């Protein structure tokens with residue numbers, strides 16, 4: 144049976160390739176689309192170069208994967224041992240995660256100098272937050288009864304950690320690791336975009352700038368394939384090690400609903416103060432060159448000059464203006480398709496595995512293709528941002544829709560309610576928390592996508608401002624861009640979170656924990 | 657093995673504004689089985705959890721022999737079967753049962769015997785997710801028995817077990833802990849079960865729990881289904897029902 148299945152799949156893949164080849168041959172846009180034979184030709188001609196670049200990028204991604212996940216494990220262990228630190232550490236982790244990688248790239252390049260440091264660091268930055276969230280969900284999935292059981296036998300916290308907590312969070316750790324694999328690859332590539340000597344990112348940048356269609360296609364597909372291989376391998380390993388994969392929504396834990404506004408404000412100020420202090424202190428501790436490594440005071444001095452501020456604000460407005468349509472389109476398409484698919488359960492069952500797999504593709508690696516296809520204007524940017532957000536939202540919303548307990552479905556059925564009524568009255572409210580969780584996580588994703596596209600292709604906005612300032616040595620502007628992006632991302636995240644609380648309070652108050 | 661008396665001396669416990677147990681006093685004799693019966697939410701589980709050292713009384717004291725409960729726990733001499741079976745989902749039935757011995761640092765030499773005794777033969781290698789609620793509860797009881805504890809605390813141990821199996825376990829299990837001289841405290845909603853298993857039944861009032869009746873079950877004869885039909889036991893049953901209703 145397996146043999147027959149495999150043959151079928153191979154046949155289908157072959158047919159698809161032929162179709163693609165034929166379509167390209169017939170289309171007039173041959174400048175923009177490469178056929179499978181073009182891609183195969185390019186890959187075989189440049190085999191040695193591409194193989195070396197692939198190894199380089201994979202190695203950087205691998206080290207970043209290790210460092211980032213180790214950091215996530217250490218952070219979650221700290222929160223476990225010192226529960227009072229959890230809220231602060233999570234907010235700090237989120238703030239760091241909110242800085243678009245393409246913005247931290249040039250800064251890291253300045254700090255590290257030449258070498259692989261920035262790539263590895265960016266890969267680590269790309270993975271630690273999702274693994275941290277998955278681990279926290281896992282550590283909370285421990286039932287109080289298991290802890291009581293340990294205590295009845297006189298066993299202390301250490302035995303509980305080893306025998307219960309560690310084991311119970313293992314499946315969640317593997318989910319985190321699996322999502323990390325493509326993310327680490329993405330981080331390494333972005334690191335290479337921002338001024339490395341070797342790697343697939345460097346080749347991609349060169350192909351994009353030289354308008355080499357075949358090279359762009361080949362590199363994008365190869366990058367996606369490597370990232371997906373990592374995703375598949377870790378999924379396999381997880382199933383071998385754990386036996387099952389838990390379904391979890393990677394939602395950041397919500398703040399307490401009874402939090403007063405002045406306490407939130409105080410907390411926010413405290414975190415900002417900490418970040419500024421850490422910024423200043425690391426620069427001083429390592430005695431970094433003031434020419435590259437700007438201190439908070441330098442950025443302040445730079446930004447109080449009206450001319451500089453105006454340039455930055457104009458670029459930011461441009462960037463946010465390009466990000467917003469894609470953000471809204473990605474979210475509404477993801478949620479809308481999830482709702483539509485649930486009306487046809489068979490179809491949903493068939494599409495979920497694809498959506499889960501596609502969610503894992505680092506869309507940024509295919510951004511060059513999308514820009515080729517949709518142009519360097521607003522349409523191209525919107526498509527990249529929307530695609531980046533679409534798949535995670537679709538998967539989260541589908542999982543959320545299925546959270547409606549079976550008894551509730553039976554209750555509605557016993558009243559003869561139709562599928563549509565059930566969807567509106569039971570399933571959509573049940574989906575809202577998942578939807579908002581992905582809306583929050585989509586904020587940094589959208590900013591990453593838009594700044595990367597600007598950096599690579601469109602020549603507008605903060606992305607390009609950073610790209611040019613790092614080559615003109617206007618490091619004050621570079622640091623200001625990064626600080627502004629982090630602030631904007633955190634503010635947008637907080638805005639979505641506030642909207643979420645307001646809406647959930649009305650429509651799904653029982654789900655506010 | 658010498659089992660200890662359990663002494664509850666005017667223990668009081670509240671959760672926030674809810675007073676769960678107020679001035680509860682009783683001496684539960686070593687080697688005896690004592691049943692606690694009473695309405696839901698009256699504080700039975702809380703009393704059991706204080707004896708296990710899982711909750712600390714606000715006032716009053718619990719002593720097991722001359723030790724504090726957590727000292728007994730550290731010796732591995734205590735075991736408890738919770739209202740919720742709380743098996744570890746990644747362990748098979750037999751590994752879950754063996755866990756009781758592992759945690760108490762005792763040899764796990766009776767796993768197969770206990771699996772047979774609670775009627776789970778053929779399911780030793782199943783994961784808890786593949787079992788019914790009643791089967792999980794039986795595995796949890798086996799887990800609490802395997803460490804041969806001096807003090808055994810059973811919180812509604814047969815609540816989810818079907819009536820026929822429950823009756824069989826009510827007859828088959830007690831000889832095991834009686835032979836070991838274990839001090840047992842049992843929480844149950846069933847008057848018949850209390851009579852069948854115990855040497856003494858304490859009836860509690862609604863929250864906060866205070867003792868409304870304290871009956872010694874000293875009827876002679878083997879404790880099997882016929883035991884419940886003896887006149888002495890039926891007198892006890894009547895007394896228990898009127899205590900429960902007249903609270």
Ligand SMILES: Nc1ncnc2c1ncn2[C@@H]1O[C@H](COP(=O)(O)OP(=O)(O)O)[C@@H](O)[C@H]1O
Nearest residue numbers: 671674676695696697698699700701702703863
């Ligand atoms: N951890 C807890 N937090 C708050 N209230 C509790 C807690 N445990 C028990 N209670 C309350 O104490 C009372 C007694 O509970 P419990 O001992 O579980 O009753 P029983 O086992 O007799 O049904 C109940 O009103 C219950 O709601």
Ligand SMILES: [Mg+2]
Nearest residue numbers: 700701739811
């Ligand atoms: Mg109870």
